[in-house]
Amino acid sequence: xxxxxxxxxxxxxxxxxxxxxxxxxxxxxxxxxxxxxxxxxxxxxxxxxxxxxxxxxxxxxxxxxxxxxxxxxxxxxxxxxxxxxxxxxxxxxxxxxxxxxxxxxxxxxxxxxxxxxxxxxxxxxxxxxxxxxxxxxxxxxxxxxxxxxxxxxxxxxxxxxxxxxxxxxxxxxxxxxxxxxxxxxxxxxxxxxxxxxxxxxxxxxxxxxxxxxxxxxxxxxxxxxxxxxxxxxxxxxxxxxxxxxxxxxxxxxxxxxxxxxxxxxxxxxxxxxxxxxxxxxxxxxxxxxxxxxxxxxxxxxxxxxxxxxxxxxxxxxxxxxxxxxxxxxxxxxxxxxxxxxxxxxxxxxxxxxxxxxxxxxxxxxxxxxxxxxxxxxxxxxxxxxxxxxxxxxxxxxxxxxxxxxxxxxxxxxxxxxxxxxxxxxxxxxxxxxxxxxxxxxxxxxxxxxxxxxxxxxxxxxxxxxxxxxxxxxxxxxxxxxxxxxxxxxxxxxxxxxxxxxxxxxxxxxxxxxxxxxxxxxxxxxxxxxxxxxxxxxxxxxxxxxxxxxxxxxxxxxxxxxxxxxxxxxxxxxxxxxxxxxxxxxxxxxxxxxxxxxxxxxxxxxxxxxxxxxxxxxxxxxxx
Ligand SMILES: Nc1ncnc2c1ncn2[C@@H]1O[C@H](COP(=O)(O)OP(=O)(O)OP(=O)(O)O)[C@@H](O)[C@H]1O
Numbered sequence: 001x002x003x004x005x006x007x008x009x010x011x012x013x014x015x016x017x018x019x020x021x022x023x024x025x026x027x028x029x030x031x032x033x034x035x036x037x038x039x040x041x042x043x044x045x046x047x048x049x050x051x052x053x054x055x056x057x058x059x060x061x062x063x064x065x066x067x068x069x070x071x072x073x074x075x076x077x078x079x080x081x082x083x084x085x086x087x088x089x090x091x092x093x094x095x096x097x098x099x100x101x102x103x104x105x106x107x108x109x110x111x112x113x114x115x116x117x118x119x120x121x122x123x124x125x126x127x128x129x130x131x132x133x134x135x136x137x138x139x140x141x142x143x144x145x146x147x148x149x150x151x152x153x154x155x156x157x158x159x160x161x162x163x164x165x166x167x168x169x170x171x172x173x174x175x176x177x178x179x180x181x182x183x184x185x186x187x188x189x190x191x192x193x194x195x196x197x198x199x200x201x202x203x204x205x206x207x208x209x210x211x212x213x214x215x216x217x218x219x220x221x222x223x224x225x226x227x228x229x230x231x232x233x234x235x236x237x238x239x240x241x242x243x244x245x246x247x248x249x250x251x252x253x254x255x256x257x258x259x260x261x262x263x264x265x266x267x268x269x270x271x272x273x274x275x276x277x278x279x280x281x282x283x284x285x286x287x288x289x290x291x292x293x294x295x296x297x298x299x300x301x302x303x304x305x306x307x308x309x310x311x312x313x314x315x316x317x318x319x320x321x322x323x324x325x326x327x328x329x330x331x332x333x334x335x336x337x338x339x340x341x342x343x344x345x346x347x348x349x350x351x352x353x354x355x356x357x358x359x360x361x362x363x364x365x366x367x368x369x370x371x372x373x374x375x376x377x378x379x380x381x382x383x384x385x386x387x388x389x390x391x392x393x394x395x396x397x398x399x400x401x402x403x404x405x406x407x408x409x410x411x412x413x414x415x416x417x418x419x420x421x422x423x424x425x426x427x428x429x430x431x432x433x434x435x436x437x438x439x440x441x442x443x444x445x446x447x448x449x450x451x452x453x454x455x456x457x458x459x460x461x462x463x464x465x466x467x468x469x470x471x472x473x474x475x476x477x478x479x480x481x482x483x484x485x486x487x488x489x490x491x492x493x494x495x496x497x498x499x500x501x502x503x504x505x506x507x508x509x510x511x512x513x514x515x516x517x518x519x520x521x522x523x524x525x526x527x528x529x530x531x532x533x534x535x536x537x538x539x540x541x542x543x544x545x546x547x548x549x550x551x552x553x554x555x556x557x558x559x560x561x562x563x564x565x566x567x568x569x570x571x572x573x574x575x576x577x578x579x580x581x582x583x584x585x586x587x588x589x590x591x592x593x594x595x596x597x598x599x600x601x602x603x604x605x606x607x608x609x610x611x612x613x614x615x616x617x618x619x620x621x622x623x
Contacts, residue, residue: 021052021210022087022100022180024073026291029083031068031237042068043237045083047291050214050230052180055200055207057225058216059266060234061274066216067106067185069234073214074103074183076436098438101181102174106189108166109429112159113354114347116150116169117141119158123173125343126439129334140176148172148202157354164195168202174437175206177334182206184215193221200227222264232291235273239291240284250297255283333441340444341451348452362404362456366464369400374471381473381559384567384574387582393472394484394555395528398491398548401461405495406502406515428504432619442619446612449500457496461488474559483558483593490600491551495519497607504614522548532587547603554596556588 031043043065050056050073058066071077073085075094085092087100110119124137132140145151148168153161161169167187174182187203188196200215204227207213217224225231225245233241233248241251248269249259257277259268272280288295333340352359377393380386431445465485474480502514525535526548535543543549560579569577576582583589 020180022212023052023089024050024181024212024214025086025089026073027084027086029069029072029081029085031065031072031077031082032080041237043072045290046234046237046239047289048232048239048242049294050181050212050232052212053207053210054212054229055204055227056212056214056230056232057220057228058214058232058234059220059269061270062218064234064273065237066234068237070103070183070185070214070216074101076103098436099177100179101183102179102437103433104170104174104182104184104187105433106186107429108170109433110158110166110170111347111351111427111430113157113351115155115157116145116161116165117154118347118350119169120145120173122343122347123439124176125335126340126434127176127334130336130339144172144175147175147205149198162195164191164199167191167195167199171199171202171206177438179211181212182214184213186218187215188220188224189218196224197227200224204228219270220266222266225264225266230294233269233273235281235284238281238285239288240273240281241269241295242288242291242293243295243297247295247297251288251295255280255287333438335440337441337444340440341448344440344445344448345452348448352452359456362460363463365404366460367467370464370467371471373397373400373468377468377472379473382475382568383473384569384577385571387567387576390472390559391528391556391582391586393468394559395526395552397464397468397488398526398551398555399523401464401488401491402495402498402519402548402551403516404460405457405492406499406519407512428615428618435619442616443612446615450496450608453496454493457492458489461485461492464488475564480558480562484555486597487551487554487558487600490554490597490604491547494547494551494600494603494607497604497611500611501607501614504611504618519548522546525549526552527586527588528552531585547600550596550599550603553586553588553591554593554600556583556586557591557593557596561588561593 025048027047028045029043029047030041030045032039032041034040046069058070060066068077072081075092075097078094087097114122120141121137124141128137128140145154148171150165150168150172153165158166158169171182171184171187182203184203187199191199203213203215207229217228220228228245231241231243231245231248232239241248243251245265248265252259252265252269252272257268257272257280259265271277272284275281287293335343373393373396377386377389380389380393431442434440435442435445462485465481465488469481469484474484498518499515502511502518505511506514521542523546524530525539525543525546527543532540532543532549560583564579566577567574567579576585580589583591
């Protein structure tokens with residue numbers, strides 16, 4: 001059989017790649033966490049089949065393992081997992097699977113400052129690719145918005161949507177690329193009964209279009225239960241029932257468990273699963289063979305909808321490796337890298353524009369502190385009696401710049417994406433959801449994030465320096481001003497890099513603490529409080545790795561080196577009248593400005609690369 005035909009039958013082609021119905025089966029899925037004595041077995045050799053065209057509910061008491069199973073099936077959890085997951089009978093390839101499926105988490109991680117229309121637009125741009133015209137994209141957006149019942153909320157900001165509307169939006173944005181399988185973790189949690197019914201009806205409609213829709217559900221009413229085609233019930237990490245909702249009561253009867261009339265079967269099975277009817281779980285597990293079987297009672301009132309899938313792949317499929325790799329690559333993302341970056345950049349800028357408060361605060365702070373420093377160090381720039389004060393002004397200016405660039409990157413405005421996509425730790429949740437659902441690559445996100453903030457890292461230090469430079473009477477030389485500005489901007493960019501690294505590693509609270517703490521050792525070895533030659537030899541290396549040293553040294557050289565004329569002296573003797581002598585005091589007389597630039601450049605690159613890899617690690621570690 002031709003390889004492409006085989007792949008098509010298994011839903012793996014590039015054309016029409018995502019809308020081929022896919023039946024998902026899993027075999028002997030086990031999941032363990034912890035090591036040594038603390039090892040904990042969460043799922044035990046579970047099996048099951050979720051068919052296309054059907055809406056499946058995973059049910060079970062709290063802690064039964066529903067979310068763990070869902071995460072594994074969605075490919076979000078891979079460590080500690082054993083067993084096989086097949087699509088149309090063929091072992092799934094996780095990279096391809098990401099494109100074929102979408103996972104909607106319990107909590108709606110959405111960018112709160114955008115409107116429904118804007119969020120939809122970004123999703124459509126990223127998911128539909130450049131091959132689809134803008135007109136088609138627009139009509140797709142309209143269709144999805146209409147299907148979701150969000151037509152009246154198109155211009156509404158996400159932060160103002162109700163819980164049900166947010167949930168529908170979370171589902172809708174994943175529909176653009178027509179994923180064959182949709183996983184939803186507790187889509188109805190926090191919704192009232194009418195929103196719950198609306199949401200489940202929507203999922204049923206989606207399933208009817210040939211998709212496989214799987215949702216974990218907490219205590220559904222019997223009315224809600226009837227909206228599902230297939231139930232998969234979990235207890236203690238094993239499957240105790242698989243089949244249609246209507247067959248559940250007859251199935252329980254076969255093991256002498258009689259659901260009282262007028263009782264909600266879902267409540268009854270949850271009681272059974274919680275052990276309220278004795279130790280019947282082993283019997284239930286073995287009757288259904290831990291999910292290997294599906295129970296269908298011929299007298300049941302509801303019958304499961306048949307699978308839409310005619311693409312069962314039988315037997316072994318030998319795929320041409322090279323073709324398979326090409327297909328995987330093409331399936332990676334719908335849009336090229338540059339489109340991803342530009343859509344993300346636009347989205348970030350829109351968020352910044354909406355959330356002006358922090359940008360305004362940063363703007364005002366730089367002006368106010370510029371004037372404040374200017375007043376404190378007024379006219380010290382060319383006065384030989386105050387050279388130490390002037391060095392102090394340079395040093396504290398750098399501290400100010402570094403803190404004002406670290407903090408906005410790690411500090412967050414609760415629930416909101418503050419200016420300049422500040423909320424790195426919070427935004428990470430949006431990133432993880434969107435990235436794992438194949439909207440864009442991590443590199444594209446990271447680059448967009450860096451580019452979005454860079455103008456601020458240039459504008460704010462410039463603003464500050466213009467004020468301070470003239471108020472403190474520094475030498476009127478464009479070259480010196482530019483050299484000093486260059487150091488300030490570099491310091492700001494490195495500070496942002498520190499913020500990214502800390503934000504990528506820690507949660508919000510820890511990041512807010514660690515951001516400034518991380519910068520302190522660098523400040524100590526900058527050469528202001530202790531000159532280079534006074535540092536104990538075994539600690540000198542710390543001075544070499546202190547970006548602050550390069551920043552401070554570069555700033556001092558910009559002001560005092562390059563044959564600067566003697567300073568004004570209004571007293572009988574001024575020890576540091578000659579700038580070179582002043583540089584000697586700081587062991588900087590033979591330093592090179594060029595090397596300082598290189599040092600800062602290295603830091604700039606290292607911090608950004610480290611931030612990227614840490615973020616990648618973090619994203620991987622959630623799986
Ligand atoms: N990383 C982990 N370390 C230790 N225990 C874990 C870990 N992940 C899950 N568990 C445990 O595994 C069990 C199943 O968790 P899971 O979240 O899958 O349950 P659930 O059925 O989705 O529960 P709920 O309905 O309350 O969300 C729970 O007892 C949970 O504490």
